[in-house]
Amino acid sequence: MTPFLRDIQLAPQSKQRLALFRANRRGFWALWIFLALFACSLFAEFLANDRPLVVFFRGTWFFPVVVDYTEKDFGGIFTTRADFRDPYLHDMIKGEGWILWPPIRYRYDTINHNLPLPAPAPPSCDDWLGTDDHGRDVAARLIYGLRLSVLFGLALTVLSSLIGVVVGAMQGYFGGWADLIGQRFLEVWGGMPELFVLMILSSVIVPGFWTLLGILVLFSWTTLVSAVRAEFLRGRNFTYVEAARALGVSDMTIIFRHVLPNALVATLTFTPFTLSSSIVALTALDFLGLGLPPDSPSLGELLRQGKENLQAPWLAITGFAAIALQVMLLVFIGEAVRDAFNPRKQ
Amino acid sequence: MTRKRQDTEMSADIPLLAVRHLSVIFGGSSGKVVDDVSFDLNRGETLALVGESGSGKSVTALSLLQLLPYPHAMHEQASSIRFCGKELIGAQTAMLRQIRGNRVAMVFQEPMSSLNPLHSIERQIGEVLEIHKGLSGRAVRQRILELLNLVGLPEAAGRLHALPDQLSGGQRQRVMIAMALANEPDLLIADEPTTALDVTIQSQILRILKNLQTQFGMAVLFITHDLSIVRKVADRVCVMQEGRLVEQAPLVHLLSAPTHPYTRALLAAEPAGEPVPTVPSAPEVMRTNGLRVWFPIRRGLLRYQRDYLKAVDDVSILIREGHTVGVVGESGSGKTTLGKALLRLIHSEGSIMFRQQPLNGLTRAALRPLRRQMQIVFQDPYGSLNPRLSVGQIIGEGLRVHAIGMSQMQRRMLIGEALEKVKLKAEMQDRYPHEFSGGQRQRIAIARVLILKPSFIVLDEPTSALDVSVQSQIVSILKKLQLKEKISYMFISHDLRLIRVLADYIVVMHSGRVVESGTAARLFTAPEHPYTRSLIAAALPA
Numbered sequence: 001m002t003p004f005l006r007d008i009q010l011a012p013q014s015k016q017r018l019a020l021f022r023a024n025r026r027g028f029w030a031l032w033i034f035l036a037l038f039a040c041s042l043f044a045e046f047l048a049n050d051r052p053l054v055v056f057f058r059g060t061w062f063f064p065v066v067v068d069y070t071e072k073d074f075g076g077i078f079t080t081r082a083d084f085r086d087p088y089l090h091d092m093i094k095g096e097g098w099i100l101w102p103p104i105r106y107r108y109d110t111i112n113h114n115l116p117l118p119a120p121a122p123p124s125c126d127d128w129l130g131t132d133d134h135g136r137d138v139a140a141r142l143i144y145g146l147r148l149s150v151l152f153g154l155a156l157t158v159l160s161s162l163i164g165v166v167v168g169a170m171q172g173y174f175g176g177w178a179d180l181i182g183q184r185f186l187e188v189w190g191g192m193p194e195l196f197v198l199m200i201l202s203s204v205i206v207p208g209f210w211t212l213l214g215i216l217v218l219f220s221w222t223t224l225v226s227a228v229r230a231e232f233l234r235g236r237n238f239t240y241v242e243a244a245r246a247l248g249v250s251d252m253t254i255i256f257r258h259v260l261p262n263a264l265v266a267t268l269t270f271t272p273f274t275l276s277s278s279i280v281a282l283t284a285l286d287f288l289g290l291g292l293p294p295d296s297p298s299l300g301e302l303l304r305q306g307k308e309n310l311q312a313p314w315l316a317i318t319g320f321a322a323i324a325l326q327v328m329l330l331v332f333i334g335e336a337v338r339d340a341f342n343p344r345k346q
Numbered sequence: 347m348t349r350k351r352q353d354t355e356m357s358a359d360i361p362l363l364a365v366r367h368l369s370v371i372f373g374g375s376s377g378k379v380v381d382d383v384s385f386d387l388n389r390g391e392t393l394a395l396v397g398e399s400g401s402g403k404s405v406t407a408l409s410l411l412q413l414l415p416y417p418h419a420m421h422e423q424a425s426s427i428r429f430c431g432k433e434l435i436g437a438q439t440a441m442l443r444q445i446r447g448n449r450v451a452m453v454f455q456e457p458m459s460s461l462n463p464l465h466s467i468e469r470q471i472g473e474v475l476e477i478h479k480g481l482s483g484r485a486v487r488q489r490i491l492e493l494l495n496l497v498g499l500p501e502a503a504g505r506l507h508a509l510p511d512q513l514s515g516g517q518r519q520r521v522m523i524a525m526a527l528a529n530e531p532d533l534l535i536a537d538e539p540t541t542a543l544d545v546t547i548q549s550q551i552l553r554i555l556k557n558l559q560t561q562f563g564m565a566v567l568f569i570t571h572d573l574s575i576v577r578k579v580a581d582r583v584c585v586m587q588e589g590r591l592v593e594q595a596p597l598v599h600l601l602s603a604p605t606h607p608y609t610r611a612l613l614a615a616e617p618a619g620e621p622v623p624t625v626p627s628a629p630e631v632m633r634t635n636g637l638r639v640w641f642p643i644r645r646g647l648l649r650y651q652r653d654y655l656k657a658v659d660d661v662s663i664l665i666r667e668g669h670t671v672g673v674v675g676e677s678g679s680g681k682t683t684l685g686k687a688l689l690r691l692i693h694s695e696g697s698i699m700f701r702q703q704p705l706n707g708l709t710r711a712a713l714r715p716l717r718r719q720m721q722i723v724f725q726d727p728y729g730s731l732n733p734r735l736s737v738g739q740i741i742g743e744g745l746r747v748h749a750i751g752m753s754q755m756q757r758r759m760l761i762g763e764a765l766e767k768v769k770l771k772a773e774m775q776d777r778y779p780h781e782f783s784g785g786q787r788q789r790i791a792i793a794r795v796l797i798l799k800p801s802f803i804v805l806d807e808p809t810s811a812l813d814v815s816v817q818s819q820i821v822s823i824l825k826k827l828q829l830k831e832k833i834s835y836m837f838i839s840h841d842l843r844l845i846r847v848l849a850d851y852i853v854v855m856h857s858g859r860v861v862e863s864g865t866a867a868r869l870f871t872a873p874e875h876p877y878t879r880s881l882i883a884a885a886l887p888a
Contacts, residue, residue, distance in 0.1 A: 013733060013780075239729035243794070246691055247744045248717035261734050 020340040027336020034329040041147035048104035048140035051084050057097035065102075085110070104128070106137035108144040108297035120305070120312040130314040132305050138318055144297035146322065152213065153278035159217045161267055161274065164224030169263065171225070172232025173255055179229070186222055194219045202290045212291060216281060223274065227266040235259035265341050272334030276327045283323055299323055360431050361386040362532060362565050363410070369422035370405050370414065370589075378422075379405050381589040387533065392559065392566040394580035394597075396573065396612070398813035399784075402589040403569045407535050410567070411446050412437070429533070448478045451526035453519070455538040460522060461510040467494075467521050468506040474528040493524040497554055515677075516547035523554065530562055537569045544676035545840060549884040552578055571813065573616060574843070574885075577601070585609045615815040617847040621670060621866065622828050624850050628667040630702070631802050631834045632688060632720075637661045637696040639680070639687050657683040658694070659858040663836075665802065665851075668828065670835040672849025672866070674842060674881065680858040681838045682725075685804040688836065689720055700802070718748050721795040725807040727787035731779040737790055738775030741765070744798045764797040765790075768823055785816030789823065796827065806838045821847060842885035846870060854878045 022028050045065055046053060055062035057074055064084060071078045074093055082089060084099070093099055106112065106127075112135050115121045119135035129138035171182040201215050235241060236259060244254050285291035286300025287307075294301070299322055306316025363386065370380040380402040387393050397403045408414050410427055412434055427434040429445060454460045462470060471490045475481045481489060487506070494502035497520040510518055519539060526534055536555065540548040556579060559566055568579055576583055576597070583600045585593040585608065593606040604610045638661075640654040658680045665671045673681045687694040690705055690713055698705040700720060705713070724730040731740055741761045744750075751757040762772030768789035779787055788808060795803055805824070809817040821844070827833060837848050845852060846866060853863040854877065862875040870886075873879045 239724045239726055240732040242691065243722070243724060243730050243791070244743060246689055246717065246722045247794075247798075248714040248747045249743060250747075253747075257735075258732055 017340040020342075021336050024336035024339045027332045027334075027339070030329040030332035031336070034326075034333060037146065037329075038150050041143055041150065044143045044147050045102075047102055048106060048108070048137070048143050049102045050105065050107045050110040052099045052101050054100040055084075055093060055097065056099075057093050104137060104140050104143075106140040108141045109136065109295055110140065111135045112137060120309050120315060122312070123314055129318050130312065132302070132315060133309055133312075138302070138314065141297045141302060142299075142318060142322055145299045145302065146326070148209075148292075148297060149279050149282055149299055149326070152209065152282050153275045155213055156216055156220060156278040156281075157271060157274045159213070160220040160278075161224055161271065163217065163221040165228050165260075165263065165267055167221070168225040168228025169232050169255060169260065172229040172263075173236050173251070173259065175233070175236075182225075182229075186225060189222060192219070198285065199290060202285075206293075207291060208293065209296075212282070212285065216278070220274070220278065220281075224267060224270060227270065228263045231263035231266050232259055235262050269334075269338050269341050272330045272337060276330035276334070279326060279330075280323070360428075362389050362430060363387040363567075364426075364428040365406075365410070366426040366428075367422070367424040368406065368409060368427060369425050370402070370409055371420045371422070373418045373420065377589075379589050380409065382424075383586070383589075383591045385584050385591065385594060387565050387567060389532070389565055390559070390563045392568055392579055392581045394568045394570060394576045394583045395586060396570060396576055396583055397586035398571055398612075398815065400588070401586040403586050404537055406586070407452070407537050407567065407569050410434070410535060411450060411452065412442055413446075447474065447531075448529050449531050450533045450535065451529065451531040452535045452537065453522050453526050453539045455541050461518060463510050466507045466509060467513070471521070471525050471528055474525055478529045489528070490524075493527055494521070496527065496558065497521075497524045498550070499524070514547075515543050516551065519543060519547075519551055520554070523551070523558075527558060527562070531564060533565045533567065534559075535567045535569070538571070539568075540575065541570070541572070545842070545884040546676065546880050548575075549578075555579065573612065573814070585612065611815060615818040617818065617821060617841075617843045619825075619847050621848055621850045622668070622825050624666070624669050626666075628669065630664060631667050631669075631700070632663070632665040632836070633699045634661060634663045634688065635697045635699075637663075637684070637687060637694055637698065639683050639692060639694045656858045658687055660696075661853075661855075661858075661860050663688075663853060663860075663863075665834050665836060667801070667834055668832040669851060670828065670837055670849045672845035672852045673836060673838045673855060674840065674845055674852060675855035676840060678857070679855040681855050682806050683858075684855070685722065685806050685836060685838050689717075689722055689804060691722070714747070718744070718798045719800050720802040720804075721798060721800040722804040722806060723788070723791050723795055723808045726811055727784050727791055728811070730791050731787055733779055736776055736778055737765075737782075740779070740790065741775065741794045741797055744794060748798065750798075760797060761793075764793040767796055767827065768793045769819070783816075785812050785819060788812060788816075788820055792820075792823065799831070800833065802834045802836070804836045804838065807840070809844065810839065810841065817844075824848070842881060846886075854881065 040047065049065060051064040053063070053065050055064060055074075062069055062073070064082070069082045070076075071080060071082045071089060074082060074089060076082070076089060076092065084090060085105070090099070112121075112127065112131055115131065115135055116124075119131050120133045121127060121131045121135070123130040127137045127139065129142065131137055132141065167182060171179045198215060205211055238258070241254055241258050244258055282291060283298070283300035283303065286298040287304050289304065291300055292298050299319055302315060302319035303323070306312070306319050309315055365386070366384045368380055368383045369378050371378050383402075383406055385393065395403045395406065405414065409419075409421065421435055425435055429450065432441075434442065434445070461467075468487070468490055471493065472486045475486050475489055490506065491502055494505070499505060499517060499520045505513070510521075513521065523539070539555070540551050543551065552575065555566065558564070566579075568576075570576060580597045582594070582596050584591050585600075585606065587608045593600065593604065593609045595605075600609065601613070604613055637658060638656070639658040640656050643653045643655055661684055663671065673684065675681045683692065686692045688698060690698070690708070694706065696706070700716060703716070705716070708716075738758065738761050741764055742757055745757050745760060751760050758775070761775050765772050765774055770786065770789055770793070779790070782790065788811075792808070808824075809820050812820065824835070825848070828835060835848070837845065839845050850866050851863070852866050852869045854861050854869075854875065856877050862869065862873065862878045869878065870882065873882055
C-alpha cells in the first residue's frame with residue numbers, strides 16, 4: 001500500500017486540492033476547532049476525574065490518574081481503593097503534602113452526594129453546567145460523551161466506508177454477474193425497516209459500544225456503494241486503465257493504483273457528512289433508550305434527561321449545544337472538502 | 347429581399363466583412379488570444395482561416411458574431427468588425443440578433459452538441475424559419491423539405507420527425523447546414539464543419555457547401571486545421587499562429603510561394619515520405635486466421651439473444667518483422683476492435699499466432715510475459731496517462747510488472763533512456779502529465795511502450811488528436827524506431843495520406859470485414875473494391 005499512498009500525496013492535483021480546502025476559511029477553521037475539541041476529549045481523564053492528577057504525600061509522588069492506590073498507602077486503615085473525594089482521606093493527605101486536582105473534580109459517573117439542592121442541581125461553582133437527575137456533573141459527562149460519540153462516529157464511518165468501498169469496487173470493476181447480484185441485494189437490503197430491526201436486536205442482545213457499532217454498520221455500509229460503483233464503472237473504461245491492462249498489470253494493482261484514487265475522491269467528500277450522521281444516529285438511539293448502557297456518558301442520554309426534566313433547562317441546552325456544534329463543524333468541514341474536490345474549481 | 351438589395355447597392359464598393367485590428371483578451375490572463383488580426387471578406391468569396399489548436403481561429407470566428415463570453419472576454423480599443431459597413435463591436439443586442447442567424451450563420455464542428463437532442467429536425471429547422479422569416483404552417487414544411495433536399499439529405503420527407511441521434515454524423519451536419527442556410531445568409535461561418543466526419547462524408551459535405559455557395563453567392567469563412575480541406579475549398583487563406591495572422595494570400599500563391607516560415611512549416615508538415623524499407627521474407631510476427639469479435643445483441647423481456655454485432659468478422663492478417671500493416675476504415679468499421687483483439691485485450695474467436703505461438707486460449711497469467719513483446723499506443727494522449735502519476739511512474743509501470751531493472755537507480759536510467767528515444771529529456775520523469783502538450787504526452791505514451799522493447803506495436807490512430815506539425819514529428823520518431831529496432835507496427839488510421847507514408851501493406855476494413863488488402867503500391871495505384879476507390883478518391887484527390 002505504501003507506494004500507492006505516496007503516489008497520491010505527491011500528485012500536483014492533491015496539492016491543488018489542499019490549497020482549495022484551505023481557501024475555504026470557514027471549513028479550515030472548523031477542522032482545527034473540531035480536532036482541538038476531539039484532542040481535548042481524548043484526554044478526558046485529565047480534565048474531569050474524581051481522582052487527583054498528582055499527590056505529594058510524605059515526600060513521595062503519587063499519580064492517582066494512572067495508578068490505583070489503596071487508602072493504606074496514605075496512612076488509612078482500609079486496603080480498598082482510595083476515594084480521594086472522601087473528606088477523611090483528603091484531610092489526611094493535606095496534613096502532610098498537597099493534592100493537584102483536574103479542573104473538574106468529577107468523572108462521568110461520579111455522583112455528587114453533597115448537593116445543596118436536590119438533583120438535578122443548577123449550575124454552580126462546583127458543577128459548572130449543573131448536575132443531571134442522578135446528581136452527576138454535566139460538564140464531566142459532556143467531555144466524556146463528546147469523546148464517546150466522536151470515537152463511535154469515526155469507527156462507524158471508517159468501517160462502513162471500508163465495506164462500502166470494497167463492495168462498490170468489486171461490483172463496478174468486475175461488472176456482469178457480480179454487479180447484478182450486488183445491486184439486487186442492495187435493493188432488498190435497502191428495503192429493510194432499519195429502526196425496527198434495531199429495536200428488535202437491542203431487545204435481544206445487550207447493547208454496548210461494539211454491538212451497537214456492528215448493528216449500525218449493517219445498515220450504513222450501503223450509502224457509499226453506489227458512488228464507488230459508479231466511479232469504478234467509469235474508471236475501468238479509462239484509456240490509462242486499458243493501457244495498464246495492455247502492459248500486463250494485474251487487476252489488484254489496476255484497482256489500487258489507477259481506479260481507486262478516483263473513487264476515494266467520492267468517499268472523502270462523503271466522509272464528514274457520514275461522520276456527522278453517524279454521531280446523530282448514536283445520539284438518536286441513546287435518546288430513545290435503545291443505545292448504550294444507562295450509565296455511559298452519552299449526549300443522547302443527556303438530551304433525554306433534558307426532555308424529562310424540563311424544569312432543569314441546563315440539561316437540554318447543554319445537550320443541544322454540544323450536538324449542534326459538533327454537527328455544524330462537521331458540515332462546514334464537509335463543505336470545504338467538497339469545494340476542494342469540485343472539478344469546476346480546479 | 348428589398349432590404350438586402352439596398353444594402354448591396356449601398357455597399358457595392360466595401361467588403362461584406364471588414365475586420366480591423368481585432369484583439370481579444372480574456373479576463374485574468376495577460377496574453378492576447380487574438381492579437382491584431384485584420385482581414386476582408388468579399389461577397390461570394392471563401393476565406394479559409396488556418397491554424398493549429400490554440401491559434402485563436404475559433405475565437406476570431408466567435409467574436410465576429412459577438413458570441414464570446416463578455417465581459418470576461420474583452421476587445422481592445424482599436425478593434426473593429428464591420429459587416430456591410432456596420433460596426434458590430436459594442437452594437438445593440440437587437441441589431442446583433444438581426445444579423446446572427448439571419449445574415450450571418452454558423453456551422454459548428456460537433457453537430458450532435460449543436461442540435462437539441464429532444465426536438466425533431468423539422469422542429470429545429472422550422473424554428474429558424476418562424477423566427478427569422480415569419481413563415482408558418484405548410485410553407486414552413488415546404489421550405490424545410492427544399493432545404494434538406496438542397497443539402498442532399500436522402501429520404502428527407504421521411505426523416506422530418508427524426509431526432510438528431512437517429513441520424514449519422516454526416517446527416518446531422520447536413521441538417522446543421524440546412525439550418526444555417528434557412529435564411530439565405532450573406533455569410534456562412536463554418537468552424538471545422540467536417541473534422542468529426544469520415545473522409546468520404548467529409549468530401550460530400552465540402553462539395554455541398556461549394557455548390558450552395560455558388561448557388562446563393564454566399565461568402566464563406568472556413569475555419570480549419572486541415573490543409574487538404576483548404577486546398578479543396580478556399581479562394582484566399584489566412585494563416586494564424588498564436589493569435590496573430592502571420593500570412594494572408596490567395597490559395598494558389600500560398601501553396602506555391604509561402605512567405606512566412608510558419609506557413610512553410612505547416613505545408614512541410616503534411617505527411618510525406620516513404621515507408622521504411624522491409625525484407626519480404628522476414629519472420630512472421632503476428633498472424634490471425636478467421637478472427638471474429640461478435641458482441642451479442644440482447645433484446646426483450648428475458649434478454650434473449652437475438653443477433654450479433656459483428657465488430658470484427660473473419661479477419662485474417664499477417665504481419666512480418668519490421669513491417670507496417672496499415673488498417674484503414676471509417677469510424678465503426680472495427681479497426682480499433684481488431685487491434686485490441688490481436689493483443690487479447692478483448693475476447694475473440696479464431697486463431698491468433700504471435701511468433702508461432704497461439705494466443706487464444708492462454709490464461710491471463712500465461713499471457714503476461716508475452717505482453718512485454720506486444721504493445722499498444724492509444725489515440726487519445728489526454729486520456730491514456732494517469733494524471734495522478736508522474737511521468738516516471740507511468741513509464742516505469744511496465745518495468746514493475748515485468749520486473750525489469752532491479753534497483754531504483756537502474757529503473758530511473760531505463761526510463762530516462764526511453765524518454766530520450768522519443769526526443770524528450772530524461773529529467774522530465776519527475777513531472778506530471780498535465781505539464782505536457784498533446785504531442786509530448788503521446789511521446790510519453792510511446793516511451794511507456796518502448797521501454798519494454800516490444801517487437802509488435804498496435805498504433806491506434808496515434809496522431810489523429812494532434813496538430814499536423816506534431817503529427818509529422820511522431821511519424822518520424824516511429825519510423826526511426828522501426829528502422830533501428832525492427833519493430834512491427836499495425837497502424838490504424840482513417841487518414842490514407844498518413845498510411846501511405848508509413849505502411850507497406852494495407853488492409854481496408856468496412857463494417858467489420860476486410861474488403862480489400864494488398865501492398866501499398868498496388869492498392870494506391872490499382873484499387874479493386876469500390877469502397878477502397880471511394881476512400882482514395884476522397885483522401886487523395888488527383
